[in-house]
Amino acid sequence: MPTLSEQILSRAAGRAVVAGEIVTLSPDRIMLHDAIGPSVITVLREELDCERLPDPERVAVVIDHVAPAANLATATHQQALRRWVREQGISHFFESGRGICHQVLIEERLALPGQVVIGTDSHSTTYGAVCAFGTGMGSTDVALCLASGRTWMRVPNAVRIDVRGRFAPGTGPKDLALAIVDRLGAGGATGAALELFGLDELPLAGRMTVASMAVEAGATAGLVWPAGLEHEGLQIPPWLHTPDDGATYVERLEIDLGALRSRVARPGRVDDQVDAEELANVALDVVYVGTCTNGRLDDLHRVARVLDGQRVADGVRLVVVPASSRVLAEAVDDGTAATLLAAGATIGPPGCGACIGRHMGVLAPGETAVFTGNRNFTGRMGSPDASIYLASPEVAAASALSGHISAPTSADSAPDPTSAAPLPADALPADTAPLPRAS
Secondary structure, three states, X not given: OOOXXXXXXXXXXXXXXXXXXXXXXXXXXXXXXOOOHHHHHHHHHHHOOOOOOOOHHHEEEEOOOOOOOOOXXXXXXXXXXXXXXXXXXXXXXXXXXXXXXXXXXXXXXXXXXXXXXXXXXXXXXXXXHXXXXXXXXXXXXXXXXXXXXXXXXXXXXXXXXXXXXXOOOOOOHHHHHHHHHHHHOOOOOOOEEEEEEOOOOOOHHHHHHHXXXXXXXXXXXXXXXXXXXXXXXXXXXXXXXXXXXXXXXXEEEEEEHHHOOOEEEOOOOOOOEEEHHHHOOOEOOEEEEEHHHHOOHHHHHHHHHHHOOOOOOOOOEEEEEOOEHHHHHHHHHOOHHHHHHHOOOEEOOOOOHHHHOOOOOOXXXXXXXXXXXOOOOOOOOEOOOOEEEEOOHHHHHHHHHHOEOOOOOOOOOOOOOOEOOOOOOOOOOOOOOOXXXXX
């Protein structure tokens, strides 16, 4: 049985395909957001002479990257995007405040198991949480796909990741995501697809965290086998099967959830990681919770459990930006938002917030932040002289209380209810070649 990537891309291409082939296919969904959408429209009109999309029903447009608009130039671009959406008759349009594109498409069931989803965002790998082949593309490639209904790609090699065990108290899906990047290295899976098995008991929110960070290892896609999502109303297509021993993987990893610790990625590189306790002398100005990686209700619950009944440290700004309006509404309904506000948090409107350094929590020169997002590159959240440490929601909350980077204590955090399926003893055949790593 082929890899998950080969099975999904074979269906989309209309024939059997294997890793290494260059294929043309018809994606099930094409996503645009406000940061890149205007550039796509320019290519459609000025380079492709395409004034009408052939299939607007396949298109989803989300205003999320600078939502609401922070300046006149952004407001003008978003105005043009809204006008184009109306002209094209695009029904899947989500206004400022609805939330982050990947969160919204999965909530709206616009990305489903076995589908191919391309988007104008590198974290389109998030759709792999429902075992959709999600991948990011640039404005020209997306414009060509919109105009023709088809795109091309190389069928990726695949890295298999088998997970077992149960998260220890204070750890969770973000620690798994960081561990994967740490094991592979930033760029270590360039051009490959990550395929994860053994997460049948992990809720969809946690799967989204892991899939979103696949690209931080350079992966084209990050697919989680969809068993266990039936309670979410998601069904495994009858043609999609668990790969057998004959599937070709260029590398295989085994991860024990119980052995994971609270890790933190130091400024500049996602794969430069140490245990949180090693950074106890790092004082903080900002703790930022949110993004497509850690802005879901489960993430806010993890933060609220640590903060409950306490206040953030003097001099620390705690910013919380929910991933969607649905997440925000649920946080209000169950009291999570009240707990966060009582602790001193500022809650922003749903969207990408300061993740790309354009508004709502941008860092000033010399400031230091703990960030539950996915990237900590120089200048990512504002000033190039700011320092960004990536961490889990639990570490973020504990750090907000202490004023410096801190791991949650056993008293801070309840045992994580999620676990992975047991790993069969013969799950890791040794007949695999090592995956080349970026230098």
